[in-house]
Amino acid sequence: MTLSRKITRRAAIKGMAAAGFGVPFVYRAHAHAAPSETLLHASFGGNGMALADIGSLTASKHVRLVAVAEVDETRTADVRKRFPNARIYQDWRQLLDKEKGLISANISTPDHMHAAITMRCMQQGLHVYTQKPLTQTVYEARQLARVARQRKLISQMGIQIHSHGEHRTVVATIQAGAIGRVREVHSWSGKHWGDRNPRPKRTDPIPKTLRWDDWLGVAAERPFLAGYYHPGEWRKRLDFGTGTFGDMGCHILDPVFTSLALTAPRSVRSVGGAPNADSWGLNSQVRYIFPGTRYTADTLTLHWYDGDLRPPAELRKSIGDRNFHDQGSIYIGSEGVLYSPYIATMTLHPQDRFRDYKIPRQGSQDHYLQFVEAVRGNGRTSTPFDFAGPMTESVLLGCLSTRFPKTTLEWNADKMLVTNVKEANAFVRRRYRKGWEVEGL
16 A cells, blocks of 8 residues: 555554554653653664664663665665664555554664654654754744644653753853853864865666655655765755754754853854755855843854864964864853863863852763653753754854844844744755655654
8 A cells, every 4th residue: 555645644543543452542741751651762763873863762772773774785785684673665655543652762774754753743743852953944943843843742852962961061151150250152063064166966766775756855856866966965955964063063063052141043154165956065154143041241253164264363362272173162161161072171261360260060961861761751861952052043044044144134033033034944944745744844
């Protein structure tokens, strides 16, 4: 039987009714699992980051992997070996239609499918662990946060760095007032998820082991190009990834948003590399203006750089004339400077001023176990969609701004609208391919 492509609440209810289950089973009470209950878990993605997520989640004795959706059969050998009892699907919709009693899921696919799969999971009452960036568009992020809140589901975005001791220490130090009110932050990543070259003008044979149409999912149809999209180059492509900024911004800016309690930006401006017709640009440079919080000056200016770009050379003097790490952030406050290399020990400057300062060191937490235990009714997650959604929105606005170089985009978060450049609003929400529509998105 051919499955319907359209994913709607009505279709889900109808399918469950045909299988002999009442509607309350599909949209069951969204309470946490009982503390003694084993979580029947599904993974969307079977290799790469998905396999790492599976391993970390099933490290808990309270999680049993029962099903995996992976469009490429060549990428299932490891998960089959490690979890021989798990059922493997190539179509993620079939998994959700056939697997009964699922409690939780991780969504660890290319970026363009995060929202569609996560939304369908939540519509069926599953608690969700979704990799970063939460979605590919601002609208999707807003909608996932709304539905998770309404259905009272446990959610966690896969920014494991949020629970790392080094970055938790940054948050504690800034919120303790060590460097006073922060007026400016410079953050960067040395990765190069972009491409200046046009899409190759060729068509390659689709491997028999790959369901190319399912891999495309909500994106527009196009020819298969070996090595250009799957399995790893999709991050560079406009329709599938979010470039370096989307990939690393949610990690590196997480302690920035957390420590400074940032809300939505007022404006965003790109002066770096712009995308071409198919791929994200290289060497992005983006500047945000945020309204002030209790930890900042009246306004907070946030600068982002990636690829070959770094903060201005004169800022090296503020951190003791040391070379910048490949990834990190510099916080400039009224009483000093905090330098935070990515997943490395932070330092306070000038060093003479902070020689006797007792840094409030924090330990690491298990980001995955936190999700598992929250689903079981023990505690809560630290990056639920109510936090991860707004932060993702801000990162994605930075990505969006690179399409309009040297143009300040004024942002109205309540209306989800760029108020001064109407053309920019075409990228706030995407149109899904016909037949792949998802209710609520």
